[in-house]
Amino acid sequence: MSTSLPRAIKQRTCIGCRGVGHANELLRFTVSNAYVVCDTEKKRGGRGAWVHPTPECLGQALSNRAFNRAFRSAVDARDVHALLDMTKERKLPEKKAGREPMGTR
Numbered sequence: 001m002s003t004s005l006p007r008a009i010k011q012r013t014c015i016g017c018r019g020v021g022h023a024n025e026l027l028r029f030t031v032s033n034a035y036v037v038c039d040t041e042k043k044r045g046g047r048g049a050w051v052h053p054t055p056e057c058l059g060q061a062l063s064n065r066a067f068n069r070a071f072r073s074a075v076d077a078r079d080v081h082a083l084l085d086m087t088k089e090r091k092l093p094e095k096k097a098g099r100e101p102m103g104t105r
Contacts, residue, residue: 012050015066016057026050029067029080036067036077047071058084 010023028039029049039048049070051057058080061067067077 014052014057014061015049015070016051016059016061016064019052021050021052023050025052027053031071031073031075034074034076036071036075036080038079038083053087055084055087058087 011020012023012026012028013020014026023042027050028042028044029036029051030039030044030046031037032044036049037044042048047070049061049067051061062077062080062084067075067080
């Protein structure tokens with residue numbers, strides 16, 4: 001009989017809509033030399049800002065200057081604007097490819 005506790009699910013708050021979601025459902029952004037960059041591996045050090053990968057949340061975060069608040073300084077969000085343009089053209093993948101749930105093979 002196992003007495004270990006279940007693993008905690010990492011939840012983060014989207015800076016666009018302020019909704020809470022699982023870390024694997026959100027994009028993580030960090031700052032590098034005053035530029036906002038997407039941390040696709042979610043392993044970069046330092047403060048991170050989390051956003052749903054939708055044009056609505058990205059647009060809301062940009063219009064409300066949420067990246068400046070999240071990083072506690074003025075940052076250049078040109079890369080986020082480019083990402084927003086890409087999401088308007090085509091939908092970002094909702095989920096990363098990974099392991100299949102048990103019993104689906």
